[in-house]
Amino acid sequence: MIRILFLVIFIYSFLISKELKEVSLQLPWKYQFQFAGYILAKEKGFYQDINLDVKLKQWDENVDVIDSLTNNKIEYAVLRPTSMIDISKGKELVYLATIFQSSPLVLVTDRSSGISSLSDLKNKRIMTSGDLGSDVSLLSMIFSHGIKLEDLLIQTPSFNTQDLLDKKTDLIASYISNEPFTLKELGGNPIVFNPKDYGFDFYSDILTTSKKYLHNEENEVRKFREASLKGWEYAFSNINESVEIIYNKYNPQKKSKEALIYEANELKKLAYHNTNELGKMEAEKLEKIYNIYKLLGLAKNNITFNNLIFENLTTASSLNSEEKSYIEKKQPLKMCINSNWLPFEKMENDNKYKGMAADYYAILEKNLSTKFELIKTTSQNEVLDFIKNDKCDFQSLTINTHNIEDGLKLTSTIFKVPLVVATRLDVPFINKLEDLKNQKIAIAKNYVNIEYFRNKYPSLNIVEVENTQEGLKQLKAGKVYGYIGTLYSVSYKIQTEYFNDLKIAGKTNDELEFTIGVKDNNEILFNILQKVVNNITPLEKKELTDKWASTIYEKGVDYTLLWQIITPFILIFLFGVFFYTKLKLLNSRLSDQKKFINTILDIQPNMIFIVNDKEPVFANRFFLDFFDCKNLKEFQKKHSCLAQTFIEEELYFHLGKIVDNNSWIENILRLKSEKRIVSILHPNTSITKVFNVSIVELEDEQYLISLTDISDTILKQIQLENKSTHDKLTGAYNREYFETHYKLIINEYIKEDNLVFLSILDIDFFKKVNDTYGHDVGDKVLKQFVNVIQKSSRKDDLLIRWGGEEFLLLTKVKSIDNAKKVLENIKNAISEASFEGVKHITCSIGSTNYNENEKIEESFKRADDALYEAKNNGRNQVQIK
Incomplete structure (x- = not known):
């Protein structure tokens, strides 16, 4: 009987083994921890789980790996990025994942x-x-x-x-x-x-297959990639166990355990270098690497880099028949959302979905031609319970903490949000977290990987809180020194609730990665969502995050922060200047180096432009991409001069501010460095960007110009200035603003022979409104009053709240009759409007024209006299004096 049982087990095992498909993975060297992920995927049965028997092949100098891949002698291989040179020569390969973000x-x-x-x-x-x-x-x-x-x-x-x-x-x-x-x-x-x-940061150890094999075996390739990455995750999470297996079974070089552990820890750093996503590949980085090969003369032809990456290729195709059928049968897809998590997402009382996620899923709905049914939740535990019990199909925003609870499978990143440090107003700018030794720092436990922060910043005294609201509440009360949270959620809370108490005092080098969480056994829906996620273009993602990128760093104009942001780019800029100057000194002997200097300048994250006294001679890739030009000649056809792209705004430098016959460069150099700021309209997004301009004079009357994007910083400054120049209740300009700026405003208005009219608007019997209905209703009337005026006045008219129910209006017109019409229109709009709580109100208007060179007090006195006449004559009328 026992013999029969053994025979049955043997036959069954034999039959199972026969079902496994044999494929080969060619390695670029002998066994060591460098290939631990594949070894562990094999040893732990991850490959067997997808019905594959993977044969690992060590390096063999007689094997042409790329030829073997393209001729189907092997199915998979681990290659270096230099394989792009072969791709440029016609070899059809596909990159599945890069194991090391930076080359060892x-x-x-x-x-x-x-x-x-x-x-x-x-x-x-x-x-x-x-x-x-x-x-x-x-x-x-x-x-x-x-x-x-x-x-x-x-x-x-x-x-x-x-x-x-x-x-x-x-x-x-x-x-x-x-x-x-x-x-x-x-x-x-x-x-x-x-x-x-x-500056030469290359990918390494790229898992690759051929396009032909992918076309025939797409489902297998996807599963092989997932199983391999699962093996790598296991290897890095269980280093001692992995080393033990390699030491005993895969150790032809006779490495010691200590050497293998050292190798494991070093390679783990490279695998997660500047990312939390194992295997991540970006077309932009591949292009930068390939450009270096071209400069060295190793490659000539152009490559479509998006077509090299597996995820891009598979997502570019339409849904297959099974996926289309799923979408049709499942409509609408049920999506769990957080009902109160602005600015990320919120369900309003009128069931309107708003926030970053709402904008994102509007695109996904359009791309999928489907609708999402929104299921409100209040916690991550409730989300998991809903998904487990099929009340939801997926979660809209799942933070990838790399220790996410069982039950969810995460798509690739949909967007990233930087983490910042919030403090009370009296705390100085925080340069780095390591400076906060032993200080109590609150972190929301449900949104950030607490253990990650404890390991990375052991000197911090981390206090766990439930969410941003609790963290900022404890911060305001002085129970903690700081709170670490996302830029958008923290800035939103500060602007809406804590503007007079808290600020953002610094940023970390960390980010939160938002993904979509799908029920782990719903493979079809996961593949559908993964495809549409990868079809969202980088520009669409940037526009989504830029829309919500408004934040506050310091009260008042904080040039310290500005320089904190600019300084790293200036250092890079000076680094480029050094090499460019060196190039000029070495002349023809270093012609090859010139290519490298251009490469260094090309990879800088700011726009670099070199001009002589006649024409531009160099523009880096960042510059050309911004202006949507293939080369410098194309830019010259569109713009004869860089300064022509500067928008004429009073706050910034532009051609209209040149006061002599000298060049714009000479004029801007006369300004203090912090005043060398220009604004340029992005040709594709139509978004106005603001740049700090740095200029260094080179030899032969050449200038190297660097433009560093400081749009976010300027936006913060404008927001802060807006707080100080506008009335908090109504949003109109405040009296202090008028008293400090009226000369500039009037000088601007009287250009082109305009008449300037100064009008005082006073709500009739407003005290009765407050006495009868209360100050809350009175405040609503004031806000609606301003809203009506702004809608019925013109673009250039300036409204100032002078005090209480009295407002000042500055208008520029061509004649007195024109002024009368504008003011009558405003008076009628107010009398016809329905005001909440009081139904109808009226206002009296007294107006006068400003006489050039007279004191503003004289104009104001005439307008006040005219207002007095309007009231004495029965109110609800316009008097011009």
Whole structure:
């Protein structure tokens, strides 16, 4: 009987194993932790769960990996980004995920070599393949510092770190996760030169398949990608267990456990470098890397970078028949929302959905041609319960804390929100969180990964609170020193509830990632939502977040904050100036370096423009992208001069402010640095952007101009000025504003031979309104009164609340008759309007024209006399004196 049982088990196991499809994954080196994710996916059965028997293949110098992929000899491979060179030559490959956001490839030397900087590398021996196709990030870094290939003594690699100590070489090309540790074990003192520290931040270890295989096996490729990333998540979350498996079963290099643990921790940093999303790939970064290959002459043809990435390819296609059928049968899709979470989302009393999520899902509804039924919830636990019991199909906004509760499967990020620090008004600007040692900092436990913050900032005394409201309430009461929350939710609360008590005093380097949470076993809906999420363009995402990006950093004009924002870009700018100046000094000897200098300038996050006394000679990629131009010539066809793009606004510099025959550059240089501000209309979004202008004079009468986007900072400043210049109740300008600005206003109004009329408007019998109906109703009447005037007056008319129920109106007209018509129209609009609580009110208006060069008090006296006449003659009328 036992024999029969064993036989049945054997046959069953054999049949199960036969069902698994065998596929190959080619690795670029021998087994080590560098491939732990794939090893763990195999060992833990993640591949078997999707009916795949994955054969891991170690590096073999005789195998042409890309040829094997495109000819179906292997199904999957781990490649470097230099495979884009092959793609540019016609190889049809698809990138599934990049495991390392930053390349582990570095140069290592020992301190005893005397090499302390890249400038010391001339005539030094380097053990590297010497193949630009494999070590291009290293050579880019070296080349950017004036060292050419002919300045180096390239040696065939021995893969023996001891050679550094035995003085057989000066430097070796290696992985940051391997050789530095080995050198320390040998008694050395490693110095590491990392390309990412010099602006050459490359992807590495890209999981790849061929387009042909993807076309035939899309479902398998998707599952293989997911299983592989699941293996990587497991490996990084269980390093000791993973090391034990690799040490015992996958260790041809005989690495010690200590070396494998060191490798694991270093690679984990690279996998999550500047992101919380494992495997993330961006077309923009691929393009920047590829541009360096082109500058080196390794590639010539253009590539459509969006078509390289698996998620972009699969989402660009329409829904398949199964997904379309699901949408048709499930209409409407039930979406759990947070009923009170502005500015992210809220359900108003009239069942109107508003907030960032509302704008986002309006696009998704349009793209899916469907409707979402909104299900109100008040907590994450309630969301999970609703989804579990099929009251909801998915959650609108799920924060990816990387320890999300069971039951949800998360899409890729729909938008990110930076985290900021709120404090009381008397706290100075916070430069970095590490400065807040032992201070009590509140964090909302349901929205932020508390353990992440505790590990990253061990010096903080973190206090857990339920939400932003509780955190800010404790902050106002002085129970905590600060509150860490999202930029938008914190700024919204401060503007609506805590404007006179709290402020945003600094920002962190962290962000919250918002995703869509789908019931974990609803694979079809997850795929549908993933597709539409990936179809939202970067521009659409930016417009959505920009719309809600209004915030307050400091009360008053805070140039400290402005410089905090500008300084990093100025440093980058000066860095570019240094290389450009060096280029001019070296002349023709460094013609190759000029390409690299342009590359450095191209990757800067601000607009850089170089002009001589006749024409522009250089514009970086950021500049050309902003103006939607392919090259400098196209920009010159649209604009003969950069300054022509500056909008004529009083607050900023523009061509109308040039006071002599000198150039705009010479004129703007006369201003203080904080006043060198211009505004430009973005040609695609029609959004006005504000820039700080930095200018450095180069040789040969050339200028390097850098424009740093400070739109958000200026917006905050304008909001603050708005608070100080407008009446809090009605929104009209206040008396203080008029008294300090009337000369500028009148001078502007009298241009083009206009007449300026100053009118006083007084609500008739307003005291009776307050006495009869109460001050609450009186306040509503004042607000509606202003609203009626603004709707019935003209764009250039200026309304000021003078005091109580008395208002001042400045108008510019061509004649007295014209002024009479404007004021009569306003008087009639008020008498015809229905006011909440009191039905109808009237107003009396006294007006006069301003005589040039007279004192404003004289004009005001005549208007007041005219108002007195209007009241004596029965009220509800216009008198002009």
